[in-house]
């Protein structure tokens with residue numbers, strides 16, 4: 001290469017660098033002045049620099065380098081160049097070699113390179129030449145770098161602050177950008193920048209850029225990266241930095257939102273856990289802070305939400321970089337400084353990465369000269385300060401971190417033991433627990449005055465009747481009454497005509513009885529048949545069943561005193577008595593007992609009970625108290641009423657309503673009718689009428705006992721065949737021929753004799 005061509009080339013290269021620096025595409029890359037400097041590097045450094053220069057933007061510089069390299073390799077040892085460019089005072093041999101190179105090849109071009117600032121005398125000493133070259137390089141570097149850095153800083157500030165604001169707000173804010181939030185250390189730099197540049201608002205291009213930036217904020221990248229996006233939408237490549245900035249901002253924001261969600265859910269989890277291991281919030285926060293500061297190297301954490309601290313630290317780092325770049329030569333493209341610059345630009349929030357870069361500085365700069373090492377040390381210190389400053393800011397602000405996922409809790413197999421609950425505190429609406437046994441409700445069987453009876457399913461899917469009685473726990477008479485009922489049920493446990501009591505539990509105001517379950521009560525059965533024709537076999541069967549139940553009770557010395565159809569339940573074809581509500585044990589040899597309270601069903605209640613009540617209420621002498629005279633005949637009256645209802649469809653006084661019914665029962669003048677036909681004109685057997693009359697005598701003493709009713713003709717009818725009738729008639733004719741006159745006593749004897757003989761024919 002001739003000196004002229006070299007001069008021309010350098011000139012054009014200088015112009016080219018200026019042009020490139022004004023190009024937006026290049027604003028993120030370091031100034032190209034280093035290409036010039038690298039031409040002066042030693043061979044060893046040239047190798048690394050040539051790699052750097054393989055960058056397509058630097059390709060233009062390669063011919064210079066190659067040409068110089070060729071020239072130097074022809075006439076000089078490689079190491080000589082390295083010593084020159086590393087800033088050491090050149091040795092005479094090196095200077096001579098280089099001077100000879102310049103002298104032989106480039107002296108003319110060097111003088112014409114910058115005639116205003118540098119006057120190179122070819123005949124001067126090598127040192128002088130070297131000094132001038134350095135001076136030239138320094139001037140060009142300062143000139144271009146300052147311009148470049150100025151643009152970059154301005155763009156950084158604008159893109160970071162103004163793009164987040166609307167146009168009006170942006171306009172007012174831009175004037176304050178340089179005063180607010182910028183650390184003192186970097187204020188000077190910013191002030192210089194402001195002084196040397198126009199206000200962004202005054203610069204139409206800047207305003208256009210800002211506007212464009214705000215337009216791009218609504219970009220939806222989808223799956224595209226910025227480059228793909230630009231290609232797809234045919235946007236100028238000059239917008240790539242701005243679009244990239246928006247792209248990474250959006251990604252950062254998305255990450256931040258995700259981390260916030262994660263954090264809040266973790267907070268919720270920890271709140272729940274804190275119930276078992278309570279920790280004060282301050283403690284946990286303190287721990288968090290501690291872990292942040294003390295374990296920053298052990299677990300990389302990413303700060304998700306950063307306030308002005310991050311931008312402050314970024315500005316600080318940029319300031320340090322700027323200082324370093326300004327003070328350093330640009331041949332150090334691969335230097336840690338450049339690396340840090342790139343690292344911090346890429347992820348300015350990552351302390352761990354900054355630290356990683358800092359750790360690498362000493363390794364990467366081992367080959368560098370002491371000046372460079374000092375610069376790097378200074379840079380390292382500055383960056384450390386910036387990181388510490390960041391950490392301090394983080395402590396004072398609400399900062400969210402990605403923490404490593406907590407270890408899954410150790411799951412222990414815990415056997416869940418259901419707490420034993422009393423029956424009244426059953427854990428489910430459908431489950432009732434009585435004495436630790438659980439019963440599941442199936443259906444409601446019936447209701448009483450103070451009770452509900454459910455069909456329930458117990459162990460082994462067996463079906464039971466569960467009677468739940470609520471009562472006033474402080475009413476002693478009620479408590480005693482229920483206790484008495486339970487006692488009677490237990491007493492009659494083995495009787496087939498009494499419902500079986502299997503279990504019971506009595507708590508405060510609640511009584512649970514577990515009984516064998518019936519299908520239907522007699523009341524339901526009668527209602528079911530109310531519209532059907534009268535069947536005396538049906539009446540006889542159920543009347544007999546009922547009386548047999550009463551016999552068991554009476555034989556046990558018990559007066560029920562509240563007998564009604566609903567108190568008899570059919571269990572697998574057998575009618576059983578289920579209730580002893582107001583029953584009481586009848587003392588031996590006592591016909592009647594007196595009860596303290598009137599509980600009963602007026603339809604089936606004996607007149608003597610109501611008369612007794614009426615007597616005590618009207619009698620001024622209340623010495624006897626409000627006592628009811630009840631006894632076994634009272635149960636027989638009730639029995640007669642139920643049979644009456646079976647045959648006539650309603651109880652004896654059923655046609656009276658309300659109070660009149662009570663009065664009619666008590667009034668001896670109100671006679672009970674016993675028609676021989678039903679309303680449907682069905683003939684009623686005399687035996688049936690006989691039985692009803694025998695039970696419904698007003699005088700209790702005249703009423704049939706339970707045994708008499710059971711042996712009544714209605715309940716024990718005869719089966720007489722034609723041959724029997726024939727025999728009977730023959731015997732009667734013969735008896736009359738022998739004894740034409742018959743006395744009344746003789747007739748009774750004949751009747752008894754015949755009936756005895758008919759006994760074999762009873763059903």
Ligand SMILES: Nc1ncnc2c1ncn2[C@@H]1O[C@H](COP(=O)(O)OP(=O)(O)OP(=O)(O)O)[C@@H](O)[C@H]1O
Nearest residue numbers: 445446447448449451453465516517518521566579
């Ligand atoms: N073991 C059972 N099997 C089937 N049904 C039953 C059983 N026990 C009671 N019931 C049904 O529940 C209804 C009410 O029961 P129960 O007569 O015992 O209640 P109560 O409180 O005594 O009534 P009251 O207070 O009016 O005398 C009965 O009429 C019957 O229909």
